[in-house]
Amino acid sequence: MEEALLRAVLFGTPILLASLGALLSERGGVVNLGVEGMMALSALAAFAAALEAGPVWGVLCGVGVGSLLGLFLGVFAVFLRANQFVAGLALAALGLGASGLLGKRYEGTPLPDPLPEGVLAGLALILALGLHLLLSRTRYGLYLRSVGENPKAADLFGVSVDGVRYLALALGGGMIGLAGAYLSLAYRPSWTDGMTSGLGWVAIALVILAGWQPLRAVLGAYFFGLLFFLQFRLQGSVPIPSEAFAAMPYLLVILVLALSGRARAPRALGQPFDRGR
Amino acid sequence: MRWELDPSPSLWKVFLAYSLFVALALLLLGLLFLLYGVSPLKAYGLLLSPLGDSLGLAEVGRRTIPLLLIGAGLALAFRVGFFNIGAEGQLLMGAVGGAYVALFLPPGPWTLPLMFLLGGGLGAVWSGLAAWLRVRFGANEILTTLMQNYLVYYLVVYLVAGPWKGQMVFGFLYTDRFPPEAQLPRLGDTLVHWPTLLLGIAAALGLQLLLFRTPLGFEWRILGENPQAARYLGLKGGRLILLAALLSGFLAGLAGVGEVAGIHLRLLEPAQISLGYGFTAILVAWLARGRPLWVLFTAPLLGLILAGGDALKLALSMPFRVVDVVAGLLLLSLIGAEALSQRRLIWRR
Numbered sequence: 001m002e003e004a005l006l007r008a009v010l011f012g013t014p015i016l017l018a019s020l021g022a023l024l025s026e027r028g029g030v031v032n033l034g035v036e037g038m039m040a041l042s043a044l045a046a047f048a049a050a051l052e053a054g055p056v057w058g059v060l061c062g063v064g065v066g067s068l069l070g071l072f073l074g075v076f077a078v079f080l081r082a083n084q085f086v087a088g089l090a091l092a093a094l095g096l097g098a099s100g101l102l103g104k105r106y107e108g109t110p111l112p113d114p115l116p117e118g119v120l121a122g123l124a125l126i127l128a129l130g131l132h133l134l135l136s137r138t139r140y141g142l143y144l145r146s147v148g149e150n151p152k153a154a155d156l157f158g159v160s161v162d163g164v165r166y167l168a169l170a171l172g173g174g175m176i177g178l179a180g181a182y183l184s185l186a187y188r189p190s191w192t193d194g195m196t197s198g199l200g201w202v203a204i205a206l207v208i209l210a211g212w213q214p215l216r217a218v219l220g221a222y223f224f225g226l227l228f229f230l231q232f233r234l235q236g237s238v239p240i241p242s243e244a245f246a247a248m249p250y251l252l253v254i255l256v257l258a259l260s261g262r263a264r265a266p267r268a269l270g271q272p273f274d275r276g277r
Numbered sequence: 278m279r280w281e282l283d284p285s286p287s288l289w290k291v292f293l294a295y296s297l298f299v300a301l302a303l304l305l306l307g308l309l310f311l312l313y314g315v316s317p318l319k320a321y322g323l324l325l326s327p328l329g330d331s332l333g334l335a336e337v338g339r340r341t342i343p344l345l346l347i348g349a350g351l352a353l354a355f356r357v358g359f360f361n362i363g364a365e366g367q368l369l370m371g372a373v374g375g376a377y378v379a380l381f382l383p384p385g386p387w388t389l390p391l392m393f394l395l396g397g398g399l400g401a402v403w404s405g406l407a408a409w410l411r412v413r414f415g416a417n418e419i420l421t422t423l424m425q426n427y428l429v430y431y432l433v434v435y436l437v438a439g440p441w442k443g444q445m446v447f448g449f450l451y452t453d454r455f456p457p458e459a460q461l462p463r464l465g466d467t468l469v470h471w472p473t474l475l476l477g478i479a480a481a482l483g484l485q486l487l488l489f490r491t492p493l494g495f496e497w498r499i500l501g502e503n504p505q506a507a508r509y510l511g512l513k514g515g516r517l518i519l520l521a522a523l524l525s526g527f528l529a530g531l532a533g534v535g536e537v538a539g540i541h542l543r544l545l546e547p548a549q550i551s552l553g554y555g556f557t558a559i560l561v562a563w564l565a566r567g568r569p570l571w572v573l574f575t576a577p578l579l580g581l582i583l584a585g586g587d588a589l590k591l592a593l594s595m596p597f598r599v600v601d602v603v604a605g606l607l608l609l610s611l612i613g614a615e616a617l618s619q620r621r622l623i624w625r626r
Contacts, residue, residue, distance in 0.1 A: 076609065080616040085360065085419060090608035093556060097601030101313050104596055198427060205420055243435035250427040257416035274282065
């Protein structure tokens with residue numbers, strides 16, 4: 001029982017980190033569908049840096065690459081006011097493709113000194129709490145929420161809508177990068193193409209399931225973690241084909257989306273802000 | 278200094294914006310090639326190499342076929358406001374349906390039509406499910422269709438490794454070869470299965486007519502342009518979305534039948550059936566700007582990129598993922614250029 005809970009937390013941590021990152025920018029009104037690609041590329045960056053300079057640099061590098069990719073999405077979603085959904089999907093493809101391409105030389109290389117999973121799992125929990133406080137107790141949190149609900153009003157009050165959104169994308173990108181670093185440095189200390197295995201999409205669905213609340217995302221992530229654990233545990237011991245188990249997280253995401261489809265999203269979610277209009 | 282909407286950008290400006298972004302995409306792609314360790318010029322040369330000979334052109338043609346079918350359907354779905362990202366899964370469903378008819382029903386002259394019918398039907402069911410979840414429960418179709426891709430992926434893996442695994446094949450994960458009645462004719466020695474090609478061209482023409490020359494198309498366009506207006510006019514939005522989704526899924530299913538009956542002649546591992554046609558077709562449709570007819574030009578263009586990616590893989594043993602990179606960069610530069618050309622910089626607050 002204890003082992004099950006521990007594994008649930010460890011499985012749930014990358015989902016939690018990535019969904020906190022997506023949640024942050026979505027509260028500011030910017031949809032991030034690039035999570036999967038951002039995670040893959042920062043996992044690779046973290047792994048490469050850790051091989052060269054040690055795990056701490058690996059984590060920093062993963063976070064940094066995640067932040068940069070968040071800002072990259074910002075160029076399209078905020079600066080150019082392009083379609084956020086398409087930009088995110090393109091970023092997902094680009095990130096997955098580029099990491100597969102650049103990571104080829106690292107395939108099969110083991111990481112000499114992996115990070116303890118527990119440390120990062122604890123950090124993820126602290127980040128969730130911090131994000132909750134940031135959103136509910138700080139001035140920036142107020143700005144972020146107002147930008148996500150009604151950017152026009154926020155703009156009239158002198159809040160820099162674009163500035164708030166860039167910061168949210170950079171901070172959120174950093175968390176997504178940390179999720180990637182967790183995968184390649186602690187969870188499975190190695191690099192393989194496609195190692196994110198759909199976790200990024202699960203994280204995006206979790207944001208909706210959690211109703212855009214960081215603390216609820218914690219519970220949801222650990223719940224997903226428990227399901228992943230059960231999937232590994234039951235595999236082989238029951239007469240169900242392993243493909244059915246592998247497909248389970250995706251089926252779950254669909255169910256979650258159907259159950260929480262009408263949850264109230266930030267009102268300006270996905271809409272580019274134009275002062276002139 | 279600030280951005281403002283530019284309601285009527287000059288052609289010159291549009292051209293400039295697109296050139297800028299295509300140049301940026303090429304630059305970034307070149308950088309990635311450099312990091313990977315090949316000369317960008319050589320890589321670009323290989324990417325365009327299929328244009329050089331008839332064999333290469335046939336490769337482009339073969340890849341154009343599924344892109345035509347899927348792209349035409351997606352152009353319609355996007356126009357109506359149904360963001361179907363699951364064409365990949367719908368194509369695989371089509372392949373499963375086609376394979377079922379080919380392998381388990383008595384062969385005869387009815388086999389091929391029945392394959393297309395069942396394959397297209399399964400594709401339509403698969404996209405219709407996402408449309409129903411959206412209309413009934415408000416589930417975001419971008420995510421549901423994407424998740425459905427993974428579901429069919431594992432279904433196909435299960436089928437070819439388990440119950441449908443061929444009697445005659447031993448170490449390999451695929452079904453037996455289809456009987457001759459279930460194989461599509463090809464053009465000469467190439468892999469261009471022309472009946473499916475004709476279906477694709479017919480789909481592009483037909484959907485164009487449907488969208489621009491019929492009352493149904495008019496309602497579709499209103500709904501896509503302005504959902505609120507559609508509601509005031511009393512249009513049945515849910516039914517319109519469902520219909521567009523079913524059509525696009527059906528066409529993707531047909532594409533899946535074409536791949537297994539025209540090229541592989543058996544059901545095999547999903548990554549080998551579709552070389553990312555579903556995602557590439559999003560680009561085809563986006564480039565066509567909601568006009569199914571334009572797919573006739575944009576599908577071969579993306580077919581060239583897929584064929585070029587294959588050439589890169591063969592010549593430099595580069596992972597096929599390179600196609601994702603090219604597609605992602607192209608999509609980004611497209612929406613970037615579109616957004617940039619619709620804006621102007623004002624030098625005052």
